[in-house]
Amino acid sequence: xxxxxxxxxxxxxxxxxxxxxxxxxxxxxxxxxxxxxxxxxxxxxxxxxxxxxxxxxxxxxxxxxxxxxxxxxxxxxxxxxxxxxxxxxxxxxxxxxxxxxxxxxxxxxxxxxxxxxxxxxxxxxxxxxxxxxxxxxxxxxxxxxxxxxxxxxxxxxxxxxxxxxxxxxxxxxxxxxxxxxxxxxxxxxxxxxxxxxxxxxxxxxxxxxxxxxxxxxxxxxxxxxxxxxxxxxxxxxxxxxxxxxxxxxxxxxxxxxxxxxxxxxxxxxxxxxxxxxxxxxxxxxxxxxxxxxxx
Numbered sequence: 495x496x497x498x499x500x501x502x503x504x505x506x507x508x509x510x511x512x513x514x515x516x517x518x519x520x521x522x523x524x525x526x527x528x529x530x531x532x533x534x535x536x537x538x539x540x541x542x543x544x545x546x547x548x549x550x551x552x553x554x555x556x557x558x559x560x561x562x563x564x565x566x567x568x569x570x571x572x573x574x575x576x577x578x579x580x581x582x583x584x585x586x587x588x589x590x591x592x593x594x595x596x597x598x599x600x601x602x603x604x605x606x607x608x609x610x611x612x613x614x615x616x617x618x619x620x621x622x623x624x625x626x627x628x629x630x631x632x633x634x635x636x637x638x639x640x641x642x643x644x645x646x647x648x649x650x651x652x653x654x655x656x657x658x659x660x661x662x663x664x665x666x667x668x669x670x671x672x673x674x675x676x677x678x679x680x681x682x683x684x685x686x687x688x689x690x691x692x693x694x695x696x697x698x699x700x701x702x703x704x705x706x707x708x709x710x711x712x713x714x715x716x717x718x719x720x721x722x723x724x725x726x727x728x729x730x731x732x733x734x735x736x737x738x739x740x741x742x743x744x745x746x747x748x749x750x751x752x753x754x755x756x757x758x759x760x761x762x763x764x765x766x767x768x769x770x771x772x773x774x775x776x777x778x779x780x781x782x783x784x785x786x787x788x789x
Contacts, residue, residue, distance in 0.1 A: 498682040501675075505721065508752060515676040515772040520579040521563060522605075523552040524612045524640055528573040536568060549747045552612075553582050572640035577605045578677070580775035584668060584717040585609040587744050587782050591618070594663040598622045599652035599704060602629030604636035606668055611642040620645040621660060623652050652700045655707050663712050665704050669697045671718035671725050676772035694724040698732060705737045705785075714739070714783040719776055721769075723755045726779040730767055731760040733783060741766040742782040751781065 502512045521544075523533055534544050534554065541560035547553035556563055563569060564576055585606050588594075591614045601607045601622035610620055622637075622645055624630045630649045637645055650657065652667075672690050675681040697718070704714060716733075718725050730751065733739045741751075741763045751767030753760045767781035 497686060500687070501682060501685070507756060508723065510771050513772075515776070517578065517676060517776055518774070519556040519563070520547060520577065520582075521554050521556065521574045522550070522577045522582050522609060523554070523574045524572055524608065525552055526612050526615055527571065527641055528568075531568075531573060533568060533573050537563075537566070540566070542566075547579050547582075550579060550582050551586065553577075553579055555579065570639065575605055575608055575636075575640065577609070578776055580770055580778035581605065581668075581719070582609065583746050583770075583778065584666060584715050584780050585613060587715045587746065587780060588613075588664050588713055591664060593618045595661070595709075596620045597655065597660065597662040597665045597704070597707060599655060599665060599667050599700060600624065600669055601647070602626060602633040604633035606666060607633065607645060608636060608640045608642060610666065611637075611640070611644055614644060616642065616644045618644060621658065621662070622647045623650045623655060625649070625651045653696075653703050655703050658707075660707050661709050661712075662707050663709050665708055665712065665714045667700060667704055667714060667716045669700050669716065669718055669725075671697070671720040672722055673719055674721045674772065674777040676776040677719065690720070690722045690724050693720070694722075694729060697725055697729050701729065701733055702737060705739065708785065710785065712784070713742075715780065716783060717778065717780045719778050721771070721777045721779075723752060726769065726781075727752045727755055727760055727764050727767065728758075730764050730781050730783075734761045734763060738786050739783040740786050742784055744768060744780065744782050746780065748778070748780070751779075
């Protein structure tokens with residue numbers, strides 16, 4: 495069996511029929527920088543057609559543009575970021591962010607870091623980590639372009655976050671994952687199930703480290719752009735059973751998390767997670783977690 499058919503068969507077993515997906519480019523307005531600028535109309539007047547993304551507070555799909563939306567004065571001034579629509583969801587799931595101490599544990603290239611800072615109106619503090627030095631440097635440039643003033647960047651593996659001796663109110667774990675075919679046309683040729691298993695183990699290690707850094711009343715938002723349950727629901731089931739975490743209900747697009755995977759029954763609370771199959775957006779998975787007894 496080819497790798498393509500192997501994964502497509504798995505998706506069928508999980509209840510989703512494979513279909514080719516063509517993603518739409520999207521942007522997110524940085525409200526702090528664009529306040530009072532009437533940015534959608536400014537872009538439209540210069541030849542960019544926009545469509546509001548209904549499930550995002552500041553997201554727009556680019557329906558037509560005469561030029562690259564990464565080459566406008568507004569982009570260079572940090573008024574908006576180019577960010578896939580589903581990728582804009584995780585940062586919006588925290589209860590509150592303004593004035594909080596936040597860890598963005600796997601932060602590069604920085605799109606979600608900028609989004610967090612924007613939602614915080616540059617208040618509080620963000621500690622942004624990434625293991626890759628070049629990506630960390632690129633993230634710092636991204637933060638500078640968007641006039642982010644509440645963030646410090648560390649070139650550090652998220653599995654070593656406790657070296658900073660921190661305690662955080664909010665932790666974003668947009669963990670390294672296997673990705674999915676919607677955002678990579680060569681995905682089926684690149685990926686094997688061994689990749690999935692390896693990534694799932696790294697994700698567990700990141701989760702275990704993050705819990706040690708979480709304030710008693712803190713929140714973790716976990717996300718991947720993987721469709722594989724080993725990196726999604728099975729990791730959340732493991733977190734509930736081993737890390738003293740409990741999933742929380744979230745209001746965002748997607749199907750409820752799977753509570754049975756290939757005949758294995760998971761903790762019922764995993765249904766609170768959201769699984770977004772490829773369609774209008776790339777595939778995505780999100781889950782919000784708190785320590786047991788702190789709901």
